[in-house]
Amino acid sequence: MITFKIKRYNPEKQAEPYFEEFQLGETDDLTLLDCLNQIKWTLDGSLTYRMSCRSAICGSCAVKANGHAILACQKQASQLVKDNDTITLEPLGNMKPIKDLAVDFKPFWDKVDKVNPYLQSSKKPPEKETKQSPEQFKLIDDASTCIMCGACYSDCNVLEVDDNFLGPAALAKAQRFVQDSRDGETLARVKELSKPGGIWDCTHCGECVERCPKPAEPFDRIKEIMTVALEQGVTNNxxxxxxxxxxxxxxxxxxxxxxxxxxxxxxxxxxxxxxxxxxxxxxxxxxxxxxxxxxxxxxxxxxxxxxxxxxxx
Ligand code: SF4
Ligand code: SF4
Ligand code: FES
Structure with a gap:
């Protein structure tokens, strides 16, 4: 029997969030998301959370379990059980809860938008595709695996105290274009990313790497942008x-x-x-x-x- 201690919040009914407990037996081989579905389908249909693919692909189901962000569909519930056979679930951090475990991703997407997450090339568009060597692709391969789940954003220590910080996901996305051999705006990008709120405001805590469910590992990508910025002579900061x-x-x-x-x-x-x-x-x-x-x-x-x-x- 596992007890799920879930932070509930419905501003239409009650201004303050509160914890509610649900018990499930027969949880062997169930993921945390399977358990949430069981609770919703059999115990309380009003429980709100996001999900879609159930395969660690869409990035929808990130929540905080026992204080740290995870993908609910990627973890077995049995791996998360703490003392007294309990799992504590809360919405992702650094974003406002909308209802129960669903949060408002607007600031997350606004910051991704800020890094111009698309190729910018001054060259005439090619008649066919622009080729990239395996070595050139390898530079952007890890960042390309980001599924925009927000787990890193939730647990980033800087974002807790500074809303202006672009955050790990947006910076990982930025690296994907800074080091893309087909992009023509590397210098402009690293100049922008070196301003307050950018790469140099990261405190190197590494929490985003711990939380990332994919090889995107944002802090490593941030270090790569820092290296490019220094190589490009963007040092006046x-x-x-x-x-x-x-x-x-x-x-x-x-x-x-x-x-x-x-x-x-x-x-x-x-x-x-x-x-x-x-x-x-x-x-x-x-x-x-x-x-x-x-x-x-x-x-x-x-x-x-x-x-x-x-x-x-
Ligand atoms: S390493 Fe930097 S970006 Fe990653 S969680 Fe820590 S402060 Fe945030
Ligand atoms: S970098 Fe990792 S943790 Fe952050 S949004 Fe992308 S996949 Fe999720
Ligand atoms: S439901 Fe898609 S990542 Fe979990």
Whole structure:
């Protein structure tokens, strides 16, 4: 017997959401989506959630199970059972619930739209198809597997505090066009994606990779856009400067020079940015947490330099 503790919400009847419990026996070999269907068909026809393909293809059935986003049709219910034979189900995060487990995907789609998710080529359209080599296709293959389920968007830590962030799914979609050999707008795309709310606002937590049910793995795609942006010389922003300063510091001393990196990240001539750093610097000083003025190299710094040399070769 499994207990399904489901967050219910129907603004037409009650302003606040609440949890309701349903019990099912005979759940062996059933997916979580099969169980939701059983509940809807036999216990409460008003239970609302999305589904379509039941094969991890359409991306409709993503929900939060025990606090993390999953595809309900891709997981066996038995794999999700926690203490007291219970599974807790909630709507996806970072989007407004509409009813029970169904959320409003508008902000998700608006952000996908923002990255111009279509080919932009200045070339005359070819008479037949534009060819792509297997190697060129491999660069966009993983991002192409995204099924727009929103699991990554739901669990992204940055989106919890910053609505302006494009989010993992839109950025994975962006990579699919940034690195598409048939696209002619790479530089314009990476310039746009380097602005606030774009690639450099990702905190590298990796949660989206954990949640993604496909090989799209957004954080890996974000890193690929960052690499293209740096290669294209789009470095006049805090994120790119931070990455370059970080790399330079490790290369020269084997560790992070915490005095220099913040200054190089905001830019030596960015007077306002440097002033903005002052309160943090002073607080660290008063709490005795400021790094030593003279930055020392680690003992094995020559090994680090060798790794950099081999990588650059
Ligand atoms: S790695 Fe970046 S995009 Fe992915 S969940 Fe974390 S902050 Fe969001
Ligand atoms: S990147 Fe993965 S988790 Fe995010 S929407 Fe696409 S398939 Fe879903
Ligand atoms: S119902 Fe289509 S992905 Fe689950």
């Amino acid at each position: 805090n994120g790119a400067r931070h990455a370059l300063s970080f790399t330079k510091s490790v290369k020269s001393s084997g560790s992070l020079n915490e005095n220099i990196i913040p200054v190089e990240s905001v830019g030596f001539f960015n007077v306002k940015g440097l002033f903005d750093l002052l309160p943090v610097g002073l607080r660290m000083l008063f709490k005795g947490k400021n790094p030593p003025i003279l930055h020392k190299s680690i003992d094995d710094v020559e090994d680090v330099k060798r790794i950099y040399m081999e990588l650059s070769e």
